[in-house]
Amino acid sequence: QVHLVESGGDSVQPGGSLRLSCTASGYTHSNSYMGWFRQSPGKEREGVASLNADDRTNYIDSVKGRFTVSQDMSKDTFFLEMNNLQPDDTAMYYCAAGIRAPSSPLRWLLVPPLGVDDYQHWGQGTQVTVSS
Numbered sequence: 001q002v003h004l005v006e007s008g009g010d011s012v013q014p015g016g017s018l019r020l021s022c023t024a025s026g027y028t029h030s031n032s033y034m035g036w037f038r039q040s041p042g043k044e045r046e047g048v049a050s051l052n053a054d055d056r057t058n059y060i061d062s063v064k065g066r067f068t069v070s071q072d073m074s075k076d077t078f079f080l081e082m083n084n085l086q087p088d089d090t091a092m093y094y095c096a097a098g099i100r101a102p103s104s105p106l107r108w109l110l111v112p113p114l115g116v117d118d119y120q121h122w123g124q125g126t127q128v129t130v131s132s
Helices: none
Strands: 003-007 018-025 032-039 046-052 057-059 067-072 077-082 091-099 126-130
Touching (some): 003 091, 018 032, 018 091, 018 126, 032 077, 046 077, 077 091
Antiparallel strands (some): 003 018, 018 077, 032 046, 091 126
């Protein structure tokens, strides 16, 4: 069973930076991919960034150039570096793990998915608040 724990959420001013971490246990890199999602009150959970074992990444347009997803495989830890944070980035941030199945789309090998339904394991979330 995959277990995920996020940390690093905080309150920052607009233009500030944060680094979120997600520590995974029971995770096998070779057939998995990781994603960062966020959800604010009244809105649906949305995929922000994703990463697979080959360090292929995928980002939503609103965070491109500001957010960077990375991993330390030796420590089973995943990161989301967030720069130039804006009030619209305020949300609960979740990391999630997906297991690639034989039926999974081949394109995921190049572009890991950002769909909520494509992930099977979820952390409890860490709050990010951007406010002046």
